[in-house]
Amino acid sequence: MEEPRARRLINEYLDGSIAAGDFAELQDALRASDELRRDLYDLMAVDRLLGERYELPDYISVQAQTMNDTWVARRGRTRKFFSSIGAAAAVLMLSAIVFFFVRGGPDPIVVEASVDGRFHVEGRAGGPAGPKPGEVLRIERGVVSAKLSPYIEACFEGPARVKVRDAKGNVELLEGRGYFEISPGGKGFEVHCNGSVVRDIGTKFGVALEPGGFIEVHVETGEVEITDAKGGVHPVESGRAVRYGTVGPMRPARLDMDDFVQALPWHRVLFHDDFEAVDGTPLSGRKPPTGGKWLVFSEGSKTMIRDGRLDTSYGYRTLSASCQSVEGQPGSHAYLLTFSTAVPENMGDKPGSADALERVTLLTREGTRLCSLVGRSADGHHWRLVDERSGVQSEPTGASALASHELTLLYESWSGRVVLYEGDSPQGRMLASLEGERGHRVGAVSIANEGQGDVAIDDLAVKVAVYAGKSAGRD
Amino acid sequence: MPPEEESLDEFVQELTNCQSDLFFFIRALCGDPHAAADIRQAVNVILWRKRAKYRPGSSFKSWAFRVAQLEVKSYLRKARREKVMTFDEDLLECVASELPEVIDELPERRVALSDCLSKLTPKDDELIRHHYWSSGSLDMLARATDRSVGTLKARLFQLRASLRRCIQKKLRPTEA
Numbered sequence: 281m282e283e284p285r286a287r288r289l290i291n292e293y294l295d296g297s298i299a300a301g302d303f304a305e306l307q308d309a310l311r312a313s314d315e316l317r318r319d320l321y322d323l324m325a326v327d328r329l330l331g332e333r334y335e336l337p338d339y340i341s342v343q344a345q346t347m348n349d350t351w352v353a354r355r356g357r358t359r360k361f362f363s364s365i366g367a368a369a370a371v372l373m374l375s376a377i378v379f380f381f382v383r384g385g386p387d388p389i390v391v392e393a394s395v396d397g398r399f400h401v402e403g404r405a406g407g408p409a410g411p412k413p414g415e416v417l418r419i420e421r422g423v424v425s426a427k428l429s430p431y432i433e434a435c436f437e438g439p440a441r442v443k444v445r446d447a448k449g450n451v452e453l454l455e456g457r458g459y460f461e462i463s464p465g466g467k468g469f470e471v472h473c474n475g476s477v478v479r480d481i482g483t484k485f486g487v488a489l490e491p492g493g494f495i496e497v498h499v500e501t502g503e504v505e506i507t508d509a510k511g512g513v514h515p516v517e518s519g520r521a522v523r524y525g526t527v528g529p530m531r532p533a534r535l536d537m538d539d540f541v542q543a544l545p546w547h548r549v550l551f552h553d554d555f556e557a558v559d560g561t562p563l564s565g566r567k568p569p570t571g572g573k574w575l576v577f578s579e580g581s582k583t584m585i586r587d588g589r590l591d592t593s594y595g596y597r598t599l600s601a602s603c604q605s606v607e608g609q610p611g612s613h614a615y616l617l618t619f620s621t622a623v624p625e626n627m628g629d630k631p632g633s634a635d636a637l638e639r640v641t642l643l644t645r646e647g648t649r650l651c652s653l654v655g656r657s658a659d660g661h662h663w664r665l666v667d668e669r670s671g672v673q674s675e676p677t678g679a680s681a682l683a684s685h686e687l688t689l690l691y692e693s694w695s696g697r698v699v700l701y702e703g704d705s706p707q708g709r710m711l712a713s714l715e716g717e718r719g720h721r722v723g724a725v726s727i728a729n730e731g732q733g734d735v736a737i738d739d740l741a742v743k744v745a746v747y748a749g750k751s752a753g754r755d
Numbered sequence: 756m757p758p759e760e761e762s763l764d765e766f767v768q769e770l771t772n773c774q775s776d777l778f779f780f781i782r783a784l785c786g787d788p789h790a791a792a793d794i795r796q797a798v799n800v801i802l803w804r805k806r807a808k809y810r811p812g813s814s815f816k817s818w819a820f821r822v823a824q825l826e827v828k829s830y831l832r833k834a835r836r837e838k839v840m841t842f843d844e845d846l847l848e849c850v851a852s853e854l855p856e857v858i859d860e861l862p863e864r865r866v867a868l869s870d871c872l873s874k875l876t877p878k879d880d881e882l883i884r885h886h887y888w889s890s891g892s893l894d895m896l897a898r899a900t901d902r903s904v905g906t907l908k909a910r911l912f913q914l915r916a917s918l919r920r921c922i923q924k925k926l927r928p929t930e931a
Binding site for chain 1: 775778779782783786787788840842843845846849850853854857860861864865868870872873874875876877878879883884887888908911912913915916917918919921922923924928
């Protein structure tokens, strides 16, 4: 059986829409091919994990009967009831036992980072499982939101460090700033900071620890009680802010909740091309799944998609595609360009080439070059970061344009900082960074090669995270 | 804690921990997610009844999978009589013997999928959410977005394939 047909039948099998004749054919093919069975297992796993993530639990789906009668009816028709009333009672009893035995402990802390976020828990690269009591969450950049308990939501903006003190979710702010939102069950929640304790009495508030050791507490709603390092207790009501150090009096400060990021910045994919197309599909005029059409400004031979990639082999090229616009979205933007590379098809002409160049560039909305990754034969085709406005370059990195890598290029509009990370997010190893020009918006992406330079690119995407506030120097 | 209570505690922990894997195993063998949910309930009841046979420290998952395989066979026999499409016995044996390896990797795949989903375009994200939320019906989304059900289905198939590739890349970067 041809591979595309086999995959289609597997998908139809997963969706329950496969015809009887096709199912028999699929079974024969599965019996005969280990590889096809592997495909089946992998796609089943994807299907199941997506189901886990998005399917409604049964008790909600019953409520949804009036919303979509057809699928509920279908589900009802196909449902086979195995268990007797006795078995149902046993299941109920079992569920109760499971609940009491297993749910007895506190909920683990769950964290989520902004797309430009980079964080660690005790040196472990961040994932959804957050810190345990006694562990330190370190946010290097971006924003991390943390559900410290069922009643306590927190948001930390990098750079920040926070230690979880106990199973109730009480924390110690070691560096940076955090915003806390506490629902009634979380009353009494404590933020320890430089010898003082900020205790919640039902509220939303922010705490900032400044580099000099001064602390600012801003109360948005409700009230907090601050116990200073000497044991003095100071209530602070909603709409008030205070500033204090380890010595000296507590003074009023100007309330500014904009100084605290209260939620993850929203993000959007501005451009994405996975180059999924039949071999030989021309790039010129191709409309990617997200973003503008590919434009070919120059080419030594026809630019075509091969093996699901954009491979510049066999000739020079300058290619560009525009990103979707985020016009009218005020705030500071962090742009992320991610892509993977593979070994280009034409490697025969690389040894001895003197003037070869590969370049992947973010362009401004005006169409000028902003920052690039540049590989040159003189550097062994290893990528360097280049600020195209000033010409400043990083040292060559360990990643070669002619090898398989997954890379993420970050540009911060508020600082002009450009960083290259290994992997598909800033969570990977940092390969290079430089200070570029601030204040630009990204409008397009460009790929170019010269001389005997070549690059084979897959999964090219540009994302933006938009920060509405002004904290962390993003005025 | 008395040894019996300790043993019961471990049994309940094991039973709870394997629910997701058990569902995947049953779903893969029987093909019907709704039947799989019912079969899992039946398997849970059997495991509970036979809990005295469980020896702490032995592989609970292997035991649960063996019980589940028998329950699925019983379901499939019934389904065949009702002319429902099901795997033949020999293929079922083969799949049942190969699946545990895939299931052992589900936690890593779950984390990888999370990352891969963040790369989706809003349109694709909406399609996936809608499909799984509505248990497969794409009619409503097709009407709302002025696209045909066939187009959405084809895109869904592509997305599954692309998520699969992305997961593989993350799990085995050197093979990608």
